[in-house]
Amino acid sequence: MTTVPVPGSLRISTDWELDFYSRPILDAEGKKRWELLICSTPEPGQPQFRWLRICPANSVNSIWLREAIQASLEEAEQRGFAAPRRMRCWRSAMRTMVQRAAEGLGLELVPSRRCYHLVEWLQEREAQVYPQEPGFLVGPLAPPPQLIRPVALPWPETVRGDRWSWAHLPAAALADAFDWEVGFAGLLPLPSVVSQGPEAPAVSVPGIRLFSERRSLAMAGWLAGLEPVRLEICDNQLVLEAGLEDRWLLATLPEGEAEAAQAAFQAAREQAGGLQFIAVQASEDQPRFDGFWMLRDLPDG
Numbered sequence: 001m002t003t004v005p006v007p008g009s010l011r012i013s014t015d016w017e018l019d020f021y022s023r024p025i026l027d028a029e030g031k032k033r034w035e036l037l038i039c040s041t042p043e044p045g046q047p048q049f050r051w052l053r054i055c056p057a058n059s060v061n062s063i064w065l066r067e068a069i070q071a072s073l074e075e076a077e078q079r080g081f082a083a084p085r086r087m088r089c090w091r092s093a094m095r096t097m098v099q100r101a102a103e104g105l106g107l108e109l110v111p112s113r114r115c116y117h118l119v120e121w122l123q124e125r126e127a128q129v130y131p132q133e134p135g136f137l138v139g140p141l142a143p144p145p146q147l148i149r150p151v152a153l154p155w156p157e158t159v160r161g162d163r164w165s166w167a168h169l170p171a172a173a174l175a176d177a178f179d180w181e182v183g184f185a186g187l188l189p190l191p192s193v194v195s196q197g198p199e200a201p202a203v204s205v206p207g208i209r210l211f212s213e214r215r216s217l218a219m220a221g222w223l224a225g226l227e228p229v230r231l232e233i234c235d236n237q238l239v240l241e242a243g244l245e246d247r248w249l250l251a252t253l254p255e256g257e258a259e260a261a262q263a264a265f266q267a268a269r270e271q272a273g274g275l276q277f278i279a280v281q282a283s284e285d286q287p288r289f290d291g292f293w294m295l296r297d298l299p300d301g
Contacts (some may be wrong), residue, residue: 008292011072012047014040016084017118020055020065020094027134035050035137036065039118040081041088042189044178049081050121062100069101074273077228083107088227090298092244111244112227116188116296125229143186152239152247159222161212161280164251166261168268169277171203178290181213183217184224184280186293207231207277208238211284220280220291231276231296233262240278269297 017039022032036056047267051072055064073083086108102109115254130136177187196244208231212219226242231250233239236258238251253261269276274297280290 011082011087012049012080013082014043014046014049016040016087017115018069018087018089019091019122019196020089020098021056021091021117024130024137025043025133026137028135029057029059033057034060034273036068036072037118037121039121042117044189047080048117049076050077051075062097062104065097066101066104069105069107071104078233085240086110088115089116089288090117090221090244095244096288105178110227113229113241113244113298114186114227116298119298146187150245150247152234152237152249153247155166156222159215159219160216161210164208164210165284166265167209167277168204168209169207171205171272174205174277174294177294180289180292181287182289182292184220185289186224186228188275188294188296191296203272204268205272205277206265207279209279209281209284211249211281216280216282216290221287223278223280223291223293228278228293228295230297231265231278233258233265237276274298286293 019037020034025033027033034057036051038049038051038056040050042048053068053071055068067069076083087102088110089095090113092111093185094130098255099109099111120270131138171190175190177185210216226240226246226248229241229243231238231240233253234256237249238253238254240248240250242248276297278291278293278295280292281288282290
């Protein structure tokens with residue numbers, strides 16, 4: 001995606017996504033290259049900000065990072081972008097360093113894997129850019145350590161709903177989601193698999209609907225603070241993954257139903273390019289959403 005300059009009088013305000021980490025490239029001294037990638041979260045009809053800076057291996061610290069982020073803020077201003085409303089960092093290993101750098105600049109940092117566009121950009125670079133670079137590490141690398149997932153915690157009683165149900169929405173309907181009446185929203189541009197091509201109109205996106213006549217708005221506000229990432233069916237539990245490594249138990253499925261539900265949900269997600277959703281409403285016939293989030297499968301940082 002090309003970054004489009006805008007007039008200096010216009011200040012576009014968005015969230016930003018950040019990744020500061022080593023890449024599979026060795027420099028002249030045999031050390032891994034480090035890069036800082038920053039991009040704005042896409043919004044309909046708005047240009048996007050992208051920014052990249054290479055970090056010397058001996059300068060990987062919060063001081064260098066703070067100075068680099070400051071440089072990105074200055075360049076963003078020249079392109080017509082305001083400072084980010086908040087900045088998301090998706091790698092748990094870098095959380096402390098990024099937090100220090102952001103605090104030094106007065107920026108709000110949200111540890112979150114809801115960095116969908118950043119991950120797409122990184123995957124694009126891994127496939128098309130890094131293999132063309134001198135020093136690219138060819139061949140299999142050591143596998144990342146297996147993450148130990150924490151036990152899923154039950155929802156607090158104060159924001160627990162009355163009931164829930166499986167749901168599906170046509171991709172064509174989600175294309176208009178930015179125009180819906182939603183209290184708390186976490187919307188995404190649709191992946192190409194559900195927005196382009198002859199089969200796109202037939203793609204059905206899976207999700208769940210949560211209902212509470214008295215607590216739907218409180219539930220939606222609480223979910224917004226969690227930074228919901230993806231839905232999983234683990235054994236006989238329906239689990240919401242959120243933030244960097246949080247896991248929340250939404251429901252316990254009957255044993256006879258869990259295996260079939262897992263297979264059906266996984267197949268639907270794959271057809272929809274990993275896209276899922278969570279909707280929060282007071283009742284099934286309520287036209288308004290108190291909360292609505294699009295989610296996508298992502299690699300773990």
